[in-house]
Amino acid sequence: QKEVEQNSGPLSVPEGAIASLNCTYSDRGSQSFFWYRQYSGKSPELIMFIYSNGDKEDGRFTAQLNKASQYVSLLIRDSQPSDSATYLCAVKGVGGFKTIFGAGTRLFVKA
Amino acid sequence: GAGVSQSPSNKVTEKGKDVELRCDPISGHTALYWYRQRLGQGLEFLIYFQGNSAPDKSGLPSDRFSAERTGESVSTLTIQRTQQEDSAVYLCASSQGPISQETQYFGPGTRLLVL
Numbered sequence: 001q002k003e004v005e006q007n008s009g010p011l012s013v014p015e016g017a018i019a020s021l022n023c024t025y026s027d028r029g030s031q032s033f034f035w036y037r038q039y040s041g042k043s044p045e046l047i048m049f050i051y052s053n054g055d056k057e058d059g060r061f062t063a064q065l066n067k068a069s070q071y072v073s074l075l076i077r078d079s080q081p082s083d084s085a086t087y088l089c090a091v092k093g094v095g096g097f098k099t100i101f102g103a104g105t106r107l108f109v110k111a
Numbered sequence: 112g113a114g115v116s117q118s119p120s121n122k123v124t125e126k127g128k129d130v131e132l133r134c135d136p137i138s139g140h141t142a143l144y145w146y147r148q149r150l151g152q153g154l155e156f157l158i159y160f161q162g163n164s165a166p167d168k169s170g171l172p173s174d175r176f177s178a179e180r181t182g183e184s185v186s187t188l189t190i191q192r193t194q195q196e197d198s199a200v201y202l203c204a205s206s207q208g209p210i211s212q213e214t215q216y217f218g219p220g221t222r223l224l225v226l
Contacts, residue, residue: 043202043217088153098167103153
């Protein structure tokens with residue numbers, strides 16, 4: 001079992017719709033959870049991090065964490081073509097430094 | 112201030128040669144990470160440096176890979192006797208410290224092609 005799993009996609013949504021990206025992790029002791037966006041040929045850039053159960057909102061983005069289910073998600077409201085990218089889920093465990101990344105989900109937002 | 116920089120941006124080498132990749136972290140960042148990203152894949156953790164502590168080398172795939180960092184400055188990743196399977200983008204990231212919530216800032220990467 002991979003430590004951090006994501007559906008590779010591609011996930012295709014129409015412009016203006018909600019895109020829902022999911023991630024599960026195997027280490028129950030994981031403490032911090034990150035979503036990075038990576039455009040083709042570019043480096044990852046942080047969108048959000050979350051470490052408490054529940055929802056965290058930042059503009060059009062909402063991260064959701066359920067530690068009991070070992071599940072973290074990212075919702076993108078009012079999706080735009082510029083949101084088309086690969087979204088990487090990353091998890092930090094006890095000790096706080098080693099970061100495990102998922103393989104990423106490719107998102108296409110159709111105009 | 113300046114972000115994380117890496118050099119070279121691209122490197123083409125022949126199988127069996129050694130290569131050295133360089134990373135300049137953001138000034139003041141004590142934590143530095145190296146990752147490998149193969150085409151269409153996620154990021155694979157290689158090594159982590161935190162201040163003057165012993166590095167976490169648990170992600171290095173073989174003894175052909177090594178990395179050094181002097182204090183809280185530049186880091187170099189060396190791959191000896193390169194193999195075609197080493198072809199990938201090598202990403203460096205830095206963060207302010209080891210706290211769990213610290214954001215990592217990535218450099219532009221070095222694209223390595225081993226012929």
